[in-house]
Amino acid sequence: MKAITWNQGKVRFVDQSKLPLKLEYIETENPEEIVDAIRKLRIRGAPSIGVAGALTIALIAYHSKAENIKNLAKEITDWIDKVKKVRPTAKNLFYALNRLENIVNRYLSNNVNKLKSEIINEALNIMIEECEYSKKVSEIASQLIEDNDAVLTHCNTGPLATVDYGTALGAIMEAWRQGKRFKVIITETRPLLQGSRITAFELKTEGIPFTLITDNMVGFAMQKRMINKVIVGADRILRAGHVINKIGTYTLAVLAHEHGIPFYVVAPTTTIDISSNIEDIIIEERESNEVTSIMGYQIAPPDVNVWNPAFDITPPRLVSMIITEKGIIRPPFKRNIKNIVSYSKIPVL
Structure with a gap:
C-alpha cells in the first residue's frame, strides 16, 4: 500500500485522517490540496511529508503557464518557501525542498521545458529514493x-x-x-x-x-x-x-x-x-x-x-x-x- 503516488500531473494519496474506519484515496492536480493535506495530517510521517512536498512542487512545474524561465523559477521558489512553512519540524520536508531549490538554481540558464522536466524528475527521484531507503x-x-x-x-x-x-x-x-x-x-x-x-x-x-x-x-x-x-x-x-x-x-x-x-x-x-x-x-x-x-x-x-x-x-x-x-x-x-x-x-x- 503506497501512501502517495504520481501519475502524469496528478497526485494520489491515502487520506490517513479517515483511518481505520475508511480507506480513502484522494487524487488531485491542485497543489493547495496537497499542502492542506500535509497541514491537516491527511498526509503524515516524515518521509511521506517530504515526498508530498516534492510532488507539490512537481505539480507546480507540470501545470505552470509561465512563458519564460525567470517567471517559472520565481513561481517554483515561491511555492518552495510556502511549503517549507507548513510543518516546521520534520527534516525530510526540508531535505526534499532544498534539493528542488538546487535544481532551480542549476537550470536557470536553460529553457522553461527543461526546468519543468528536471523539477519533475527530481521530485520523482526523491520519492523512489525514500521508498528504497525505507526498505533497506x-x-x-x-x-x-x-x-x-x-x-x-x-x-x-x-x-x-x-x-x-x-x-x-x-x-x-x-x-x-x-x-x-x-x-x-x-x-x-x-x-x-x-x-x-x-x-x-x-x-x-x-x-x-x-x-x-x-x-x-x-x-x-x-x-x-x-x-x-x-x-x-x-x-x-x-x-x-x-x-x-x-x-x-x-x-x-x-x-x-x-x-x-x-x-x-x-x-x-x-x-x-x-x-x-x-x-x-x-x-x-x-x-x-x-x-x-x-x-x-x-x-x-x-x-x-x-x-x-x-x-x-x-x-x-x-x-x-x-x-x-x-x-x-x-x-x-x-x-x-x-x-x-x-x-x-x-x-x-
Whole structure:
C-alpha cells in the first residue's frame, strides 16, 4: 500500500485522517490540496511529508503557464518557501525542498521545458529514493528483532508514514515476514491516535498480531517485563544524536532506560540534520482541539487552556542505536553520525 503516488500531473494519496474506519484515496492536480493535506495530517510521517512536498512542487512545474524561465523559477521558489512553512519540524520536508531549490538554481540558464522536466524528475527521484531507503532500513533494523521478543513501538512508522515499507514498523513487519515470532505492543499515541488508528490498521492488514495499550500504561508494562525492546522512528535526528519524534517518545526512552530496555531509533539518513543545533529546532505546536476532542467528539470542557506540542526531544544518552539505510550507528553518536552521513556507502558500525 503506497501512501502517495504520481501519475502524469496528478497526485494520489491515502487520506490517513479517515483511518481505520475508511480507506480513502484522494487524487488531485491542485497543489493547495496537497499542502492542506500535509497541514491537516491527511498526509503524515516524515518521509511521506517530504515526498508530498516534492510532488507539490512537481505539480507546480507540470501545470505552470509561465512563458519564460525567470517567471517559472520565481513561481517554483515561491511555492518552495510556502511549503517549507507548513510543518516546521520534520527534516525530510526540508531535505526534499532544498534539493528542488538546487535544481532551480542549476537550470536557470536553460529553457522553461527543461526546468519543468528536471523539477519533475527530481521530485520523482526523491520519492523512489525514500521508498528504497525505507526498505533497506527496515531490513537492517529487522536484524535486531529475535524470536520471543516483546517489541514496543510508538506512533506510526509503517508504509503510510514512509510512502512504502516503513521504518520502525517496517522492521517489525520485515522480521515477521522472515518467520520470526514475537510479541508486538503498540501505543495508542495521543492526541491523534496514530498508533491505534494507523499502526493497528497496518498490522491487521499484514496479519501480524499485536496488543494495543494507552500511552500511560507503558511504565507498568515494562515493570511487569512485558516489553524487552523499544523501536521508534524519528522526524529529525541531530548530529549529536538528539532524536526529535512524536510526543511521548522521550517518556518511552526514560522508562526504557530505567528498566534496562534497549531503545532503538530507525530512520533514513534523509531525517538526519547535521547542520542545526538543538536550540534551532522548532517544535510544532498544534491546535487545542486535537487534545480536547477525539475524532470530532468533545472530551473536555470548552475554553480550557491546552498545550499541544507535536514532538519532543530525546537526548542521545537514552538512545541505544540509530539504524539507517547505510547501517547501524552506535555511540558516540556525534562522531558516528557524521561518518555515516559523509559516505554514500558505509559498512555497519
